[in-house]
Amino acid sequence: MDDDRWVPPCVLLAVDLVILTLRGSRLHVLLIERGVEPFRGALALPGGFLRDQEEDIVAAARRELFEEAGLADVPHLEALGVYGEPGRDPRGRVVSVAYLAIAPRLPQPVAGTDAAGACWRPVEYALTASAELAFDHSRILKDGVERARVKLEHSALATAFCGETFTISELQQVYEAVWGVQLDPRNFYRKVQSARGFIVAAGPMRRTEGGRPARLFKAGPVQALYPPMVRSAQAVTEGPDGHKAQVTPEGGTAP
Amino acid sequence: MDDDRWVPPCVLLAVDLVILTLRGSRLHVLLIERGVEPFRGALALPGGFLRDQEEDIVAAARRELFEEAGLADVPHLEALGVYGEPGRDPRGRVVSVAYLAIAPRLPQPVAGTDAAGACWRPVEYALTASAELAFDHSRILKDGVERARVKLEHSALATAFCGETFTISELQQVYEAVWGVQLDPRNFYRKVQSARGFIVAAGPMRRTEGGRPARLFKAGPVQALYPPMVRSAQAVTEGPDGHKAQVTPEGGTAP
């Protein structure tokens, strides 16, 4: 790879964060308004450079999250990918490591030193052309949302969107918001309980808001879901004109 | 993220490659024997540093693959992850981007400039303690193999292990080798054909080696498989004492 004289080139290492949360049954992403060039004034994912040579990459991600949006204690950061094409950043060769996190109702973020403002935006809005994020952040966000959708099927991630304890219908709202579909409450009820170790009863307590009180659950011990929560069938989505349409994997309408 | 005086730190960017292929119905990985320090003489995944500031990361991966093992034309490199803990490389702060590739019977690799030798090793062997790869390459290889297993379920990746055209039982051998299980040929035959766009007939030609000639197929147009090839059931694996045992997702034995 190198002879003794040749010295490998350096690159600037950055982190970017896709932080997703649920607000009012819609999926939101944390964005900041950039306070410095380049892309000053544009919306972007929170992130920034490594502070020094020794800083761990995940640690840098947590630090930036705190500095730019005042958020601490975000539970789990999952590596999403690397974005390092030459030319993606006008400041030079910047390679960015993207992380994905998911959390229950997070507090209103506060603007930090390099960010003129931090805010939650619905992901559909953030992905429209009118929002146009800085750098290649639209791409990163798109990858992050897709990753979240897939993870919901095979991992116990959905409970991370909820609070300490939750009802089954609250958990259902997570799936509906992230997947953008409607699910049958009765079948969801059983399906989620049949996944062994996914959720466990949290005391005989009950909480209410409307009809019959619901049992409370908390996240179970397992990470990998079996059987998985499959997304293809049973999924019913709102059509543009308000009626319901079957979602098929091909994207067409089922016969 | 930075004030005007502060300059972000540089890191050395490397690439590592997990190249998988099938040899004699077993899954093999491409390894090199390191010809330079550190870890001189140890086995490692092929890889190396970016050549210059402007080089694309995937391009660097392809270049290293050619330089270290003489392999060109490896079809598709998929980003596997980033490995960048401080201390993973004694030469300084090295952040490595790992790629995964999968290919049909690749030629015998040739040793390159920095590699004393390049060779195919069965993955079970490469993952044992006795093989002990350099750096954190055991971890990367483990992640790569697991990724390949999962991708076989949901994507048309398996055809990439085969040649231009292949029979259905050849395709089955791919699944059996990567998953480490045995499948029922009759059911596999139909299942693989029911996944729309996965494989398409390749002419009325037939090829033979034993019994009745088999139809030839080639890779179809789709990337995502529907329905997916599920791995859980129907999977029968050889027990240590030779008899067959049911594989359950929990790893236990089915009742």
Place this chain on the structure above:
DNA sequence: GCAAAAGTGTTCACAGTACACCCATGG
């Protein structure tokens, strides 16, 4: 009682498995 949400039971269709059986070739 009525509305609303939680939770249960039951039916039906279909997908996955197992396996009997037929087909096409080489020796």
Place this chain on the structure above:
DNA sequence: CCATGGGTGTACTGTGAACACTTTTGC
């Protein structure tokens, strides 16, 4: 004719979707 692997038909079984129905609360 037999061995070998390719390919088809079919019965059984479990899971998911659909939906009727009961339970428990507030008003």
